[in-house]
Amino acid sequence: MKKIFSFLMIVLVCAFVSACSSQTKTESKADSENNSITPKPNVEVKAYKEPLTRVGEKATHPLGIFVLNQLSEPNTKIEVSPLHIQVERIKIVQSTEVSDLGKYNLKERGLNTEKMNVIQLTTTLENTSNQSLDLGKGPIKTLILSSGEQVKVSKMNADPKDRSLKAKEKTKFTLICFLSEAPKDLKYVEVITDVVRDQTTKKEVSPPKTVEIKM
Numbered sequence: 001m002k003k004i005f006s007f008l009m010i011v012l013v014c015a016f017v018s019a020c021s022s023q024t025k026t027e028s029k030a031d032s033e034n035n036s037i038t039p040k041p042n043v044e045v046k047a048y049k050e051p052l053t054r055v056g057e058k059a060t061h062p063l064g065i066f067v068l069n070q071l072s073e074p075n076t077k078i079e080v081s082p083l084h085i086q087v088e089r090i091k092i093v094q095s096t097e098v099s100d101l102g103k104y105n106l107k108e109r110g111l112n113t114e115k116m117n118v119i120q121l122t123t124t125l126e127n128t129s130n131q132s133l134d135l136g137k138g139p140i141k142t143l144i145l146s147s148g149e150q151v152k153v154s155k156m157n158a159d160p161k162d163r164s165l166k167a168k169e170k171t172k173f174t175l176i177c178f179l180s181e182a183p184k185d186l187k188y189v190e191v192i193t194d195v196v197r198d199q200t201t202k203k204e205v206s207p208p209k210t211v212e213i214k215m
Helices: 002-036 100-108
Strands: 058-061 064-072 076-080 083-098 116-127 140-145 150-152 170-179 188-193 196-198 204-206 210-214
Touching: 064 116, 076 188, 076 210, 083 100, 083 188, 116 140, 140 170
Parallel strands: none
Antiparallel strands: 058 064, 064 083, 076 083, 083 116, 116 170, 140 150, 140 188, 188 210, 196 204
């Protein structure tokens, strides 16, 4: 009887040890898997927040490290009814520390990759009509700088995409375009708007317009 009792105790102890060992291995495996998970790098480009407010100031951007060379706040309204474009700020910035992403963008546009020169227009767009408007790739077609450079927005726009405005919609719009060279002390920028069309019928509702904005 004692032998049977001893045998049963041995079996129970072995079963208990085996269960503990199995649990330890499972926990160890789970810990190992958790430790092996490495965080993925954050490659999402963050929204640009216009940090540059004073000439000479520096700011980091996914395209590079930029310096503000010229700043103007004309607050000029361009009326191509029913579309109103309020040009609030114009900035000229340059980067001599261009990121790989920045170099890729410059190369795609046939520009020198050693330096990046950019013009930025901060605007507010307003649709004053009761119909939706088709703005194509944007409400501005061409920029003509007092330095002589003509900027074709469809090619040099850093964020080219189709744009539209709903009836009575008002929204912020920042246009960032690459330049072929650094403009020195701009006196003015001529803005040539693009054709504005009805979103539904695609009929022209306002033709292009040229407005000179003094810096």
